[in-house]
Amino acid sequence: MPHFDARWQRSETLLAIFDQISDAVFFYDKTLHLVQVNKSGEQLFAMPAKGMIGKACWELFAFAAGEPHQGGVAEDAPPEAGQAWCLPTGIVRLRMDFGRERRVIIRTMELLDQDGALEAVVAIVTDITDRAAGAGPHPSEPHPRVEPVSSAERAPAHKYHPVVMRNRRVAAVCGAVLLMFVLVLIANKAAAPGRQLTPEQRRQAAADIEKREAVAKFNAMTPAQHMERARLALRAGATTDVIMDGLRHLKVIPPSAPEAARARALQKDLVKAGNLAGAQTLIDAGANSDVRDGMEKLQRANGILDAVTRQYPDDKGARQLSRAAQTAAEQLAVRYPQDFAAAEITLVDFKWEKGGFGTVMMANFTVRNNSPVDVADLKIRCEHYAESGVVLEENAATAFGIVKAQATTRIPNVNMGFLNAQAANTRNAKTNCEITSLKLASDSQAFGSSR
Helix, strand or coil: CCCCCHHHCCCCHHHHHHCCCCCCEEEEEEECEEECCHHHHHHHHHHHHHHHHCCCCHHCCEEECCEEEECCCCCCCCCHHHHHHHCCCEEEEEEEHHHCCCEEEEEEEEECCCCCCCCEEEEEEEEEECCCCCCCCCCCCCCCCCEECCCCCCCCCCCCCCCEEEEEEHHHHHHHHHHHHHHEEECCCCCCCCCCCCCHHHHHHHHHHHHHHHHHHHHHHCCCHHHHHHHHCCCCCHHHHHHHCCCCHCCCCCCCCCCCCHHHHHHHHHHHHHHHHHHHHHHHHHCCCCHHHHHHHHHHHHHHHHHHHHHHCCCCCHHHHHHHHHHHHHHHHHHHHHHHHHEEEEEEEEEEEEEEECCCEEEEEEEEECCCEEEEEEEEEEECCCCCCCCCECCCCCCEEEECCCCEEEEEEEEEECCCCHHHHCCCCEEEEEEEEEEEEECCCCCCCCC
16 A cells, blocks of 8 residues: 555554554553543543543552552652552453453553653553353452462552564564554644644654554664764765764663774774764865854864874875865965955064165065965055045065965065155154965965065
8 A cells, every 4th residue: 555654654544543442551650640541541541541540550440559448648749659559460350440350461561761761651451250160250359459369360559561473473563563652642632533743743742652562673772783883984985974973872882792902993993984074074165164264163173183193193094185175275265265264374573764865665574374384475565644644655565585384584675665755854743554465385486485
């Protein structure tokens, strides 16, 4: 049938299957209050679901510490931990109202979350009254209660003991259907039968089911299988998420397992691969950003690569990524020369004097290059101000010289051009200079020379 998987997982389909089960099925939350019951459960207690939902299990089964309920346990409070519980397992007699008595088999199943904490309890009640030899009605008592048939049949009061179904195939099918239904209920917090789920709730329920199935599969894996999954994370092009998943598989391998030594070695390789993948991601993002954001990402990538290189001096991957970071920085410098200069190149100091009989501005510049790229041919503009703050003159020229990456360089004797008569003859209050653009060292007229 087309789309069968999608159709049978729909909430209305599960509800229909749930109500067709001949056994009475009770779903309790972790506080042991009823959240759902099927039609067979309503028939067993001769009570509509809305009259049972929300009740604590001891209100329905009236069982405490293996003894008949005589009012010693409050109906609106759970039994004391370790002393009483309300879901017996095994063959018991249910004494109902109006003098009815049913002989039933009760099976209980705990549903745990991914951390192993109790999330829900399922009780499956099979009515065997008609099959029990010699079973007959017994006098009624004032309150509904459960009595164990004998001490041998009485379930211990401190834990659940599920009864094993003889037909394993039937047990597997029933268990899958019931578990699917419970997960849908829990994911969507459905408290009333027949509630229609929104598309978003259905997607969330499907996602929760998929997550729980993945957790169950993960927990069922052997150390050898965890190792195999971790090795897959070392394949070329693996993303950071894939590598982190590989590390997650290694962390659960016990130190006593035969694979423990190989797991430790593989963990080191995965950590290195994760660092390289993270650096690659930063480089790719930095190459497509603006100058300031791009250089910040490239600097972070270089920090990661420096740490890898210190631990693995001959690692080819780290060297390749270092070259990629260098190329990305050069591309930013070419595309945004003025922004790059403003962000990464600092004019630390400058001094100037009048040359050419007082008509020319001669300057000495000290430049700091904070980038990983060698730069050169810095265009510099200077403005001369009078004491009143008025700009008297502007001078601009190119300081030919190479400034190495992460280095400070002095470029002397730069001819900044003629000073006009007013600027040359008037006392200047202040002169400001700034770098406006630059070139890569490889494209510079000063390439091959050093100063």
